[in-house]
Amino acid sequence: MDVSNLIEKDILKYLEVHQNKGLLRFITCGSVDDGKSTLIGRLLYDSKMIFEDQLAALESDSKKVGTQGQEIDFALLVDGLAAEREQGITIDVAYRFFSTDKRKFIVADTPGHEQYTRNMVTGASTADLAVILIDARKGVLVQTRRHSFLVSLIGIKHIVLAVNKMDLVGYSQDVFDKIVADYRAFAKQIGFENVLAIPISGLKGDNITTETDAMPWYTGPTLMQHLETVKVDDVADQAPFRMWVQWVNRPDLDFRGFSGTIGSGSIRPGDKVRVLPSGKESHVVRIVTQDGDLAEAIAGQSITITLQNEIDISRGDVLSTPVSLPAVADQLNATLVWMNEEHLLPGRPYLMKIGAKTVSATITEIKHKVNVNTLEKLAATTLELNEIGSVNLALDHPIPFDPYEENRDGGGFIFIDRLTNTTVGAGMIHTALRRAENIHWQAVDVNKTARAALKRQKACVLWFTGLSGAGKSTIANLVEKQLYALGRHTYLLDGDNVRHGLNRDLGFADTDRVENIRRVGEVSKLMVDAGLIVLVSFISPFRAERRMARELMADGEFLEIFVDTPVGEAEKRDRKGLYKKARAGEIENFTGITSPYERPENPEITIETTKQSAEIAAAIILRALEERGMLMGYRVAEDTTPTA
Amino acid sequence: MSHLNNLQRLEAESIHIMREVVAECENPVMLYSIGKDSAVMLHLAAKAFYPSKPPFPLLHVDTTWKFKAMYEMRERMAKELGFELLVYQNPEAKAKNINPFDHGSALHTDMWKTEGLKQALDKYQFDAAFGGARRDEEKSRAKERIFSFRSTQHRWDPKQQRPELWRLYNARKHKGESIRVFPISNWTELDIWQYIYLEKIPIVPLYYSAVRPVVERNGTLIMVDDERMPLRPGEKPMMKSVRFRTLGCYPLTGAVESEAATLPDIIQEMLLTKSSERQGRIIDHDQAASMEKKKQEGYF
Numbered sequence: 001m002d003v004s005n006l007i008e009k010d011i012l013k014y015l016e017v018h019q020n021k022g023l024l025r026f027i028t029c030g031s032v033d034d035g036k037s038t039l040i041g042r043l044l045y046d047s048k049m050i051f052e053d054q055l056a057a058l059e060s061d062s063k064k065v066g067t068q069g070q071e072i073d074f075a076l077l078v079d080g081l082a083a084e085r086e087q088g089i090t091i092d093v094a095y096r097f098f099s100t101d102k103r104k105f106i107v108a109d110t111p112g113h114e115q116y117t118r119n120m121v122t123g124a125s126t127a128d129l130a131v132i133l134i135d136a137r138k139g140v141l142v143q144t145r146r147h148s149f150l151v152s153l154i155g156i157k158h159i160v161l162a163v164n165k166m167d168l169v170g171y172s173q174d175v176f177d178k179i180v181a182d183y184r185a186f187a188k189q190i191g192f193e194n195v196l197a198i199p200i201s202g203l204k205g206d207n208i209t210t211e212t213d214a215m216p217w218y219t220g221p222t223l224m225q226h227l228e229t230v231k232v233d234d235v236a237d238q239a240p241f242r243m244w245v246q247w248v249n250r251p252d253l254d255f256r257g258f259s260g261t262i263g264s265g266s267i268r269p270g271d272k273v274r275v276l277p278s279g280k281e282s283h284v285v286r287i288v289t290q291d292g293d294l295a296e297a298i299a300g301q302s303i304t305i306t307l308q309n310e311i312d313i314s315r316g317d318v319l320s321t322p323v324s325l326p327a328v329a330d331q332l333n334a335t336l337v338w339m340n341e342e343h344l345l346p347g348r349p350y351l352m353k354i355g356a357k358t359v360s361a362t363i364t365e366i367k368h369k370v371n372v373n374t375l376e377k378l379a380a381t382t383l384e385l386n387e388i389g390s391v392n393l394a395l396d397h398p399i400p401f402d403p404y405e406e407n408r409d410g411g412g413f414i415f416i417d418r419l420t421n422t423t424v425g426a427g428m429i430h431t432a433l434r435r436a437e438n439i440h441w442q443a444v445d446v447n448k449t450a451r452a453a454l455k456r457q458k459a460c461v462l463w464f465t466g467l468s469g470a471g472k473s474t475i476a477n478l479v480e481k482q483l484y485a486l487g488r489h490t491y492l493l494d495g496d497n498v499r500h501g502l503n504r505d506l507g508f509a510d511t512d513r514v515e516n517i518r519r520v521g522e523v524s525k526l527m528v529d530a531g532l533i534v535l536v537s538f539i540s541p542f543r544a545e546r547r548m549a550r551e552l553m554a555d556g557e558f559l560e561i562f563v564d565t566p567v568g569e570a571e572k573r574d575r576k577g578l579y580k581k582a583r584a585g586e587i588e589n590f591t592g593i594t595s596p597y598e599r600p601e602n603p604e605i606t607i608e609t610t611k612q613s614a615e616i617a618a619a620i621i622l623r624a625l626e627e628r629g630m631l632m633g634y635r636v637a638e639d640t641t642p643t644a
Numbered sequence: 645m646s647h648l649n650n651l652q653r654l655e656a657e658s659i660h661i662m663r664e665v666v667a668e669c670e671n672p673v674m675l676y677s678i679g680k681d682s683a684v685m686l687h688l689a690a691k692a693f694y695p696s697k698p699p700f701p702l703l704h705v706d707t708t709w710k711f712k713a714m715y716e717m718r719e720r721m722a723k724e725l726g727f728e729l730l731v732y733q734n735p736e737a738k739a740k741n742i743n744p745f746d747h748g749s750a751l752h753t754d755m756w757k758t759e760g761l762k763q764a765l766d767k768y769q770f771d772a773a774f775g776g777a778r779r780d781e782e783k784s785r786a787k788e789r790i791f792s793f794r795s796t797q798h799r800w801d802p803k804q805q806r807p808e809l810w811r812l813y814n815a816r817k818h819k820g821e822s823i824r825v826f827p828i829s830n831w832t833e834l835d836i837w838q839y840i841y842l843e844k845i846p847i848v849p850l851y852y853s854a855v856r857p858v859v860e861r862n863g864t865l866i867m868v869d870d871e872r873m874p875l876r877p878g879e880k881p882m883m884k885s886v887r888f889r890t891l892g893c894y895p896l897t898g899a900v901e902s903e904a905a906t907l908p909d910i911i912q913e914m915l916l917t918k919s920s921e922r923q924g925r926i927i928d929h930d931q932a933a934s935m936e937k938k939k940q941e942g943y944f
Contacts, residue, residue: 007912015838018838019649019838093807095779095786095787097780097832099834103650104835122809125809126810246664247666249696250696259663259692260663261659261811288695289691291691298648300652301656302655302656302660315667355812414809414812414814416816421816423814
């Protein structure tokens, strides 16, 4: 019985059939010129997903703005949105839905041209299958290679090569065969095994949902037949059990469950699990749902399990079968796709979210970037928007992971900017780097506290930030003199003694400024470990780097001192004549003139040099040290109490 | 067990999303519109956190013009599922007695719903709000993210939306910013009905056909739900067997003539019908691309 008959005659039977329908998510790759929108519109239309009111609108739109004369322009179904056309809003990834007797489909459609890499990677990340469209008149193009490479990068295993517009090449088998041969040669390079090529015409409907008489030489399935029947049984089903703990479920003291979505494998009550990274083990007691306990749960299910022993487990831990464990590491090699207008800054800490875990991550090396059109590997110092690179990452905590190729859930991650909170990149982990296993911090008995106590002080960093000529070094010098007079052990790091030696290889571009501050931060950290009071006098214009330096130290060890001088005032003073040069264009990237200065949001101390003299500033800082107990056996005398 | 079917996959995805919000946001809330999509969302929330109660309240941004049957359902569901229920009515709209008859659907919706929602979110300082919108509802929704960011002024900037990959959602935001989260984005209308049927989820009886008093205006059947409905000269309510495919403010929601009195009947009718779900909503007809505009202004 055909479907609409079944709906009319026996709705209960129909519901039963549809209840067990599967879901296939796929992505279509190609540009408007390849007829992608027409193809999607045709799929929606042929699967009767278009209602009469929409069809009426489509018919009238087709006549008004369509490209098919009096015929229906299916592309309008998906390119639609008047507002979008007028306001120039780009659709980056749009999701379309249709369904047949056998399956429900979600199509990720990525029409953007400029942002193609970002959008395609996003759309492909949730797809099981990719339809790569080729215009039969043009054959395999550079963009076909680019699309295919991105699809392979994101790990889609099922590929349909849809050779479209066959009607415009006289339904020629020779044309089709040549294109397919070209494509297969290339597909081998990127490791595609399952490629099914189908000759179609989106416009005429050939081999979309119905077989065609126009190409008797083609005996394979129509596009729809293939989409309805292709087995996409995810590797995740067969892989070892993994579940990120998303949320600890504690309604009362008697119940402690661990909620999460199974990333791969399956689990039953009685199974042994290991918690990572802690390494503790227990057995599953129950798989709890509102509809009753389950005897088994499989990949993709969102469940809550309880364990036999009370072991410490929190969000971001991984539950794994002990038989085959994920790796645990804090130094990784990964492929990174950059998705932000502001380019990647190696050395800057970003947040990395993987599964239910968020850690701080820094790119320690860009091994190369990839030209997505030629697959050529190129040397790189940064990644721009839509660039893809092979990178090494250092994390602040070790994380459990699986290689992305084996488990998308265990190896896929996003990069988040710490200040703007936006998602700036996405990546796929391949391997751990050996270093992580080899470097162990020596725990020694003579430690920071011991070294500092010998000097009758607590070690800390006084981080002076502000514009060039703000008065940072003047104040820092005064503070150091007074500490010296008090018999304390200090060291002053400033541009002169660092830029000329340690950092002589660095310039003033943003990437160099980041590296400059990273090195100064690390040196300060070692000096703090030596028990010193370290005075750092650096413009350090970016919040992210000051925060990075702060995070290297223990709580309370980092005092940010904002030497606040308006740029006009600093320029007026201009002791070194730098502003004059900057204005004359002789110095590039000069903070305050041609490069931004990001004011501190919550500095421990703010000095307003237009209101406070350097002497008063030094007194304020000394007092702050005393209040924090940094100077043992020292009290600020009454007469030096600063008055602002 | 073999593979998850369509509804099982959708259910697991929605639960995953809700748990992620609860784990990463400080003060989430679930917006409750009392319609069928809301009913599914509530049901999923109960499942997601079982045996705990859902760790967030329900918020109904009330226009005072909903159907009586909707108010009854609201009270019943909050109680049965153990949610704290917050009801918010924009005091300014209340003082000015804003209504669809005197002020038109655009102003009515703007004051009660768009403004009301912003005020309620500000009042309770919610940093994440679940909504029951679906991507298949309307073209401008097709590209909507599951986590949709709003500025401190609740504005939606289509250019500032974050890429969403795999099942990794970035819920980080600055103080004052908020997220609208759509856990049933990938459900279609048929999925919703089928799930209601399978899971025996209670829905407002107005979805089922019954003989009700209606008047016909501009080709739309409007139900006379209470005495506030002003009848035009010569206009007399007719008793007709009708039901609603979508529920909102009663003066703005068109009924369809129908005999579908059970869930299978409704699904059958839906599958055989020739017009899309939103046709019954007058707000969409007001102007071209109206949803897009409303969204930028802060409407769900």
